[in-house]
Amino acid sequence: MYDNLTQEQLDNLTDYFRAANYLTATQIYLQDNYLLERELLHEDIKPRLLGHWGTCPGISFVYTMLNFLQTQTPRDLMYVVGTGHGFPAIQANLFLEKTLRNFYPQATHTREGIEYISKNFSWPYGFPSHSSPETPGIILEGGELGYALSTSYGSILDNPSLTTVCLIGDGEAETGATATAWHLNKFIHPKTNGTVLPILHLNGYKISGPTIFGRMSDQELEHLFTGYGYEVFFVEYDEEQPQDIFQKMYKTLRTAFDHIEKIRNMDSEVISPHLPMIIMRTPKGWTGVKESNGEKLEGNFASHQVILKDVKSNFSELEELQKWLSSYKFNELFDPYKGFTAGVEQIIPKQEHAIGMNRHAHASDIQKLLLPDIYRHAEDASHRGTVGSSSMRRVGEYLHDVFKLNKDNFRLFSPDETYSNKLDKVFEITKRAFVWPQKSFDKDMGPFGRVIEMLSEHSLQGLLQGYVLTGRHGIFASYEAFIPIVASMADQYAKFLKIARNIKWRNSIPSFNYILTSSGWRQEHNGFSHQNPGFIDDMFQRQGNFVHVYFPPDGNSALACIEEMLDTRDCINILVAGKTVEPRWLSVDEARIQLKTGFAIWGFVSDENPDLVFSSMGDYVTKEVIAAIEILKKEIPNIRIRYVNNIKMGSDGFQKLFTATGEQSFDYFYTKDKPVIFNFHGYPQTLKQLLFDYPGNTNRFKINGYIENGSTTTPFDMQIRNKTSRYDLVIQSMELVDDTVVIPERKAAIVNKYRKKIEEHRAFIIKNGIDPDEIENWTWNR
Numbered sequence: 001m002y003d004n005l006t007q008e009q010l011d012n013l014t015d016y017f018r019a020a021n022y023l024t025a026t027q028i029y030l031q032d033n034y035l036l037e038r039e040l041l042h043e044d045i046k047p048r049l050l051g052h053w054g055t056c057p058g059i060s061f062v063y064t065m066l067n068f069l070q071t072q073t074p075r076d077l078m079y080v081v082g083t084g085h086g087f088p089a090i091q092a093n094l095f096l097e098k099t100l101r102n103f104y105p106q107a108t109h110t111r112e113g114i115e116y117i118s119k120n121f122s123w124p125y126g127f128p129s130h131s132s133p134e135t136p137g138i139i140l141e142g143g144e145l146g147y148a149l150s151t152s153y154g155s156i157l158d159n160p161s162l163t164t165v166c167l168i169g170d171g172e173a174e175t176g177a178t179a180t181a182w183h184l185n186k187f188i189h190p191k192t193n194g195t196v197l198p199i200l201h202l203n204g205y206k207i208s209g210p211t212i213f214g215r216m217s218d219q220e221l222e223h224l225f226t227g228y229g230y231e232v233f234f235v236e237y238d239e240e241q242p243q244d245i246f247q248k249m250y251k252t253l254r255t256a257f258d259h260i261e262k263i264r265n266m267d268s269e270v271i272s273p274h275l276p277m278i279i280m281r282t283p284k285g286w287t288g289v290k291e292s293n294g295e296k297l298e299g300n301f302a303s304h305q306v307i308l309k310d311v312k313s314n315f316s317e318l319e320e321l322q323k324w325l326s327s328y329k330f331n332e333l334f335d336p337y338k339g340f341t342a343g344v345e346q347i348i349p350k351q352e353h354a355i356g357m358n359r360h361a362h363a364s365d366i367q368k369l370l371l372p373d374i375y376r377h378a379e380d381a382s383h384r385g386t387v388g389s390s391s392m393r394r395v396g397e398y399l400h401d402v403f404k405l406n407k408d409n410f411r412l413f414s415p416d417e418t419y420s421n422k423l424d425k426v427f428e429i430t431k432r433a434f435v436w437p438q439k440s441f442d443k444d445m446g447p448f449g450r451v452i453e454m455l456s457e458h459s460l461q462g463l464l465q466g467y468v469l470t471g472r473h474g475i476f477a478s479y480e481a482f483i484p485i486v487a488s489m490a491d492q493y494a495k496f497l498k499i500a501r502n503i504k505w506r507n508s509i510p511s512f513n514y515i516l517t518s519s520g521w522r523q524e525h526n527g528f529s530h531q532n533p534g535f536i537d538d539m540f541q542r543q544g545n546f547v548h549v550y551f552p553p554d555g556n557s558a559l560a561c562i563e564e565m566l567d568t569r570d571c572i573n574i575l576v577a578g579k580t581v582e583p584r585w586l587s588v589d590e591a592r593i594q595l596k597t598g599f600a601i602w603g604f605v606s607d608e609n610p611d612l613v614f615s616s617m618g619d620y621v622t623k624e625v626i627a628a629i630e631i632l633k634k635e636i637p638n639i640r641i642r643y644v645n646n647i648k649m650g651s652d653g654f655q656k657l658f659t660a661t662g663e664q665s666f667d668y669f670y671t672k673d674k675p676v677i678f679n680f681h682g683y684p685q686t687l688k689q690l691l692f693d694y695p696g697n698t699n700r701f702k703i704n705g706y707i708e709n710g711s712t713t714t715p716f717d718m719q720i721r722n723k724t725s726r727y728d729l730v731i732q733s734m735e736l737v738d739d740t741v742v743i744p745e746r747k748a749a750i751v752n753k754y755r756k757k758i759e760e761h762r763a764f765i766i767k768n769g770i771d772p773d774e775i776e777n778w779t780w781n782r
Contacts, residue, residue: 002250002251002254002255004247005246005247005250008343009068009346010243010246010247011343012068012343012344012346012347013064013065013068013246013347014243014246015333015341015343015344015347016064016067016068016096016343016344016347016348017057017060017061017064018287018328018329018330018333019092019096019328019330019333019334019340019344020060020063020064020089020092020093020096021056021057021060021092021287021328022325022328022330022333023088023092023095023096023114023117023118024053024056024057024060024088024089024092025053025288025324025325025328026114026118026325027051027088027091027092027117027118027121027122028046028049028050028051028053028088028121028122028306029045029046029049029311029321029325030044030045030046030118030119031044031045031046031047031118031119032044034111034114034115034118034119035111035114035330035331035334035336036322036325036326036330036331039322040318040321040322040325041318042311042312042313042318045311045312045318045321046122046123046312047312048122049306049309049311049312050121050122050129050306051085051087051088051121051122051129051305051306052085052086052129052304052305052306053285053288053303053304053305053306053307054203054205054284054285054303054304054305055083055085055086055089055169055201055203055284055304056086056088056089057089057282057285057286057287057288058083058167058201058203058280058282058286059081059083059086059089059090059093059167060089060092060093061245061249061280061282061286062079062165062167062199062201062249062280063079063089063090063093063355064093064347065246065249065250065253066079066165066253066355067093067097067347067348067349067354067355068250068347069250069253069254069257070349070353070354070355071346071347071348071349071350071353073257074349074350074352074353075163075257075353076159076161076162076163076194076358076360077162077163077164077165077353077355077358078137078139078155078162078163078164078165078355078358078360078361079137079164079165079167079355080139080140080148080151080152080155080164080165080166080167081131081140081142081148081166081167082140082142082145082146082147082148082149082166082167082168082169082172082178083142083148083167083168083169083171083172083201085129085130085142085143086130086131086142087121087127087128087129087130087131087132087135087142088121090131090135090138091117091121091127091135092117093355093356094135094136094137094356095107095109095113095114095117096340096344096348097348097349097354097355097356098348098351098354099136099137099351099354099355099356099357100117100136100356101113102136102351102357103136103505104116109334109339109340110336110337110339111336114334130142130143132496132499133496133497133499133500133503133506134499134503136356136357136361136362136505137355137356137357137358137361137362138361139151139155139361139465139466139469139470141492141495141496143492144488144489144492145169145171145172145175145177145178146172146175146176146177146178146458147177147178147458147461147462147465147489147492148166148167148168148172148178149166149168149178149181149182149184149196149198149462150177150178150180150181150184150458150459150460150461150462150463150465150466151462151463151465151466151469152164152166152196152198152466153181153184153185153188153196153459153462153463153466154462154463154464154465154466154467154468154469154470155194155196155360155466155467155469155470156188156193156194156195156196156466157188157193157194157411157463157466157467157472158192158193158408158409158411158467158472159193159194159360159470160191160192160193160194160264161194162194162195162360163194163195163196163197163257163260164194164195164196164197165196165197165199166196166197166198166199167199167201168198168199168200168201169201169203170200170201170202170203170204170211170212170213170214171205171206171211173200173211173212173213174211174212174213176458177456177458177459177462177489180454180456180458180459181456181458181459181462182198182225182228182230183228183229183454183456183459184196184454184459184463185228185229185230185273185275186229186434186435186436187433187434187435187452187454188433188435189270189433189435189447189448190260190263190264190270190273190275190435191264191266191270192408192448195260195264195275196275197256197257197260197275197276197277197278198230198277198278199277199278199279199280200213200221200225200277200278200279200280201280201282202214202279202280202281202282203281203282203283203284203285203286204281204283204284204299205284205300205301205303205304206301206304207301207304207305208301208304209301210301218234218279221279222234225277225279226274229272229273229274229275229436230274230275230276230277231259231274231275231276231277232276232277232278232279233252233255233256233276233277233278233279234278234279234280234281235248235249235252235278235279235280235281236248236280236281236282237281237282237283237286239283245282249280252278253278255276256276256278259275259276260275260276263275269447270435270447271435271436271437271447272435272436272437273435283298283299284298284299284300284301284303284304285297285298285299285300285302285303285304285307286298287327287328288303288307288324289303289307289308289320289321289324292307292308292317292320293316308320308321308324360470360471361469361470362505362506362507363469363470363471363506363507363508363509364471364507365471366471366472366507366508366509366510367406367408367409367471367472369402369406369409369410369473369510369566369567370402370405370406371402371405371563371566371567372398372401372402372404372405373401374398374559374560374563374588375588376397376401377394377397377398377401377559378556378559378587378588379394379555379556379584380584381554381556381584381585381586381587381590382587383584384583384584384585384604384780385583385584385585385626385779385780385781386583386584386779387581387582387583387584387779388581388584389554389555389556389581389582389583389584390422390555390578390579390580390581390582391552391554391555391557391558391577391578391579391582391619392421392422392423392515392517392558392577392578392579393422393425393555393579394555394556394558394559395422395423395515395558395559395562395575395577396422396423396424396425396426397425398559398562398563399412399423399425399426399475399562400425400426400428400429402566403426403429403430403450404429406473409472409473410450410472410473410474411450411451411452411464411467411472411473411474411475412426412450412451412452412474412475412477413451413452413453413460413463413464413474413475413476413477414451414452414453414460414476414477414478415453415454415455415456415457415460415478415479415482416453416454416455417453417477417478417479417518418432418451418453418477420479420518420579421477421479421515421517421518421579422517422579423477423515424444426451427444427451430449430450430451431444431445431446431448431449431450431451432444432445432446432449432451432452432453433445433446433447433448433449433450433451433452434446434447434449435447457478457482457483457485457486458485458486458489460476460478460486461476461486461489461490461493462489464476464512465489465493465512468509468510468511468512469509471507471509471510472510473510473566474510474513475513475514475515476512476513476514476515477514477515477516477517478514478515478516478517479516479517479518479523479530480516480517480518480519480520480532480533480535480576481518481520481523481529481530481531481532482532483514483516483535484532484534484535484538487534487535487538490535490538490539490572491538491542493512493572494539494542494547494572497512497546497570497572498542498543498544498546500570501544501546501570508569508570509569509570510569511565511566511568511569511570511571511572511573512571512572512573513565513566513573513574513575514572514573514574514575515562515574515575515577516535516536516574516575516576516577517576517577517578517579518530518579519533519576519578519618519620519681520532520533520706520710520718521578521618521620521621521681521706521715521718521719522578522579522580522620522715522718523710524710524711524712524713524714524715524717524718525712526712527710527711527712528710528711528712531706531710531718533576533681533682533683533705533706534682534683535574536549536574536576536681536682536686537682537683537685537686539572539574539651540649540651540653540686540689540690541651542572542651543651544651545650545651545652546570546571546572546650547571547572547573547574547650547651548565548568548571548572548573548574548648548649548650549573549574549576549648549649549650550564550565550573550574550575550576550577550647550648551576551577551617551618551619551646551647551648551649551681552575552577552591552619552647553585553586553616553618553619553622553645553647554582554583554584554585554586554619555584556584556585556586556587556588556590556591557585557586557588557591557594557647558575558577559588559591560588560591560592560595561575561577561591561595561647561648562575564595576618576681577619578619578620582619582620582623583623583626583779583780585602585622585626585645591647594645594647595647595648597656597657597664598646598647598648598649598656599644599645599646599647599657599669600644600645600647601642601643601644601669602643602644602645605626605629605641605643606641606642606643607640607641607642608640609640610640610641610642610671610674611639611640611641611674611737611738611741612639612640612641612642612674612675612676612677612733612736612737612741613641613642613643613644613670613671613674613675613676613677614628614629614641614642614643614644614676614677614678614679614729615643615644615645615646615669615670615676615677615678615679616643616645616646616678616679616680617645617646617647617649617678617679617680617681617687618679618680618681618682619681620681620715620719621679621680621681621704621705621719621724622645622679624679624719624724624725624726624729625643625677625679625726625729626643626780627726627778627780628726628727628729628730628733629641629643630780630781631726631730631754632730632733635730635750636741636742636746636750638741639737639741639742640741642671642674644669644670649690653689653690653691654666654690654691657669673700674700675700675701675702675733675736675737676700676701676702677702677704677729677732677733677736678701678702678703678704679704679705679724679729680703680704680705681705681706682705682706683705683706683707684703684704684705684706684707686705687703687705688703691703700736702732702736704722704723704724704728704729704732705722705724706722706724707722707723709721709722710722713765714765714769714770714771715771716761716765716771716775716776717761717762717765717771720758720761720762725758727754727755727757727758727761728754728758730750730754731750731751731754731755734747734748734750734751735747735751761775
């Protein structure tokens with residue numbers, strides 16, 4: 001169907017590939033004599049040899065072919081590489097295609113430019129050993145395996161012109177995150193979205209042994225990936241005909257791109273579109289040293305990382321390195337004064353078509369998210385404590401309007417929980433995406449839906465990462481107990497974002513927004529397995545003050561929080577909110593004001609000059625605090641209590657209060673010396689660590705929270721088991737408040753009364769299976 005490449009084109013491709021491999025090797029090994037203008041000496045070798053050679057030639061081969069095709073038929077093309085520490089190959093190609101010098105002016109096609117990239121690779125204050133935000137054209141860090149394919153699929157959502165070529169190593173393909181990501185093709189309609197072209201790179205080996213996919217036959221692989229919904233193409237290196245792989249890959253890529261266009265342009269309804277993928281077999285450590293010290297290197301696990309590890313001190317290995325680098329005949333390809341040969345230059349696309357300059361990788365086309373009027377969904381809060389507010393219902397109604405205003409730059413991702421999490425109002429505007437066969441009785445599903453539901457948190461995290469990093473807006477909603485599945489992915493994204501925020505040439509991007517609901521406090525019916533607030537603890541460890549966790553106490557404050565989250569840039573935002581109908585406490589305006597600092601003294605439930613301070617963070621634990629204050633006011637009318645609510649917290653914790661003065665200071669909210677009882681949504685240790693650096697007396701703080709006590713029980717028993725119930729708070733207050741406020745005899749009587757209440761509650765729920773009316777139907781008596 002396609003003409004063969006001419007011999008001249010083959011030679012040019014081979015020359016470019018040789019140059020890329022040489023530049024990759026110099027980055028790993030050399031700190032001098034980068035052009036081999038004399039024999040190598042031990043002092044030319046870097047003191048530490050870092051980077052993974054084995055995967056690099058495959059990365060460069062695909063880059064070579066994509067660059068060539070960009071010179072023939074330019075496309076909106078992005079290249080995502082997931083094969084671990086292959087950065088020196090990526091940087092070699094960014095250098096060759098002249099992208100790197102646009103961001104690092106020293107990276108010129110000169111002797112000095114080659115010295116710059118080689119010396120600074122894996123060097124202190126230079127370039128790291130893996131892709132990073134400092135790398136042009138990159139939306140994937142690559143240090144942790146498994147996320148390339150889902151991130152690639154996220155990049156092409158609502159980007160109909162974009163084709164993202166994703167190179168997946170056969171080691172990476174063994175990860176659970178990659179295993180589920182193959183199925184993302186079933187949610188993406190080819191007419192309104194771009195296309196991912198996966199390339200599974202089989203070089204056969206991991207660090208110390210073979211890969212699973214590398215030992216599977218072509219028939220097994222074809223059956224597997226055809227069943228996954230792909231049209232499978234094979235490209236394999238033949239050592240007897242080394243240039244033949246260029247012909248094969250050229251024709252395969254052309255066929256794949258034509259197949260993509262054919263499906264995109266189909267007039268009929270698209271169902272189960274089997275888009276192409278490529279399985280590419282090349283030797284591990286291709287073009288490198290074949291054998292050393294009697295050990296097979298090329299085509300074996302021994303070439304995975306650094307080969308010739310003792311070259312700094314071993315003369316024999318130094319000779320082998322000299323022979324290896326000389327085999328590329330780089331002096332025939334590059335002149336220190338004139339640059340690269342015309343043949344190499346023929347493979348380099350124009351700058352506007354260079355892969356590293358792709359505008360999506362740098363979020364150059366961000367569309368502002370249009371935000372609706374939250375007052376449309378606000379509730380009357382004039383009668384505080386009135387039951388009738390569901391935070392997640394309010395959020396669902398608000399997101400309904402967000403979808404209505406934003407047709408192609410906003411998406412919701414959730415693991416089959418949109419209904420459960422009370423966000424189903426959005427289905428009045430959009431549907432759940434699905435392009436595989438559908439049944440007539442399927443509910444709220446369609447090929448162009450903007451909600452993606454899949455029982456793989458890894459895939460959803462990767463989708464939103466790719467979507468956000470290319471400039472669009474979205475939310476990942478999940479059960480609180482199961483979001484820790486992606487904790488490591490979230491950590492990696494946070495690391496990427498921390499660096500990216502300080503890269504001047506990277507554009508500001510929309511924030512990554514989580515909604516965590518079905519919290520442990522109301523998962524009493526599902527039991528201990530569904531009770532885990534650990535994700536927020538992990539996120540509080542992130543430094544840089546760009547991670548924010550929101551704890552709205554009611555529906556109006558949930559509206560204010562989600563509005564702020566969607567309006568931020570370059571942040572990770574986490575909304576922690578309940579689904580059940582709970583009391584109303586704040587108006588939207590009050591919530592907005594409180595969000596400015598996060599803290600507020602609720603005057604309607606507070607006294608001046610308090611004897612005791614209560615504070616809380618979280619909806620269900622806040623209700624218990626207010627109920628405890630009500631009890632105390634009845635038991636001890638003269639006691640003076642202050643209540644402080646915290647609606648928003650970052651990794652800086654209380655630091656902004658520590659350094660503030662006046663009405664924004666720590667002492668203003670929490671006094672200088674009065675006891676403080678704090679009810680926290682998560683683990684007590686999480687809050688304690690945020691208080692640790694406070695210079696004042698924090699021993700007066702009693703921190704309550706989830707202490708890993710749970711079961712299938714009642715909602716109020718969850719509070720009792722974790723010492724956060726109104727009864728426990730009353731007992732604690734008697735232990736902390738000064739004897740001049742409440743005499744010891746009265747304290748003892750109150751403690752005994754509410755310990756008995758706790759015992760009576762246990763007996764009641766064992767007999768009846770539910771909480772008593774006084775708890776279930778409690779309302780605040782103003």
